[in-house]
Amino acid sequence: MKIAQVGNVIEFKDGLQGIVEKVNENSVIVDLTYMDNYRELELEHKTVVNHKNYIIIAEQI
Template structure:
């Protein structure tokens, strides 16, 4: 498995986000770029385990 890098766009749980920081087991993602961000009523950033996403755009 290839870990995402800072700036990559990833997809997880039907949402997209831009990677802001890469940790050992997870990434911190800015999800405000997702077109349905307002509908999810979430915080602007979230943590996603490396096993739970796929890289959409590098």
């Protein structure tokens, strides 16, 4: 399992995507405003995702 780094774009939970803002021991904090349809989904700005529950789709941008 490859752990995401700050700036990576990850995908998790049924196609949600975000930019990693902080890497913790067991999880990452993700900025969800990266998605074009962010406002339509009515989500919080940030969320926490366990390392087991995402895939990296783009290296540091």
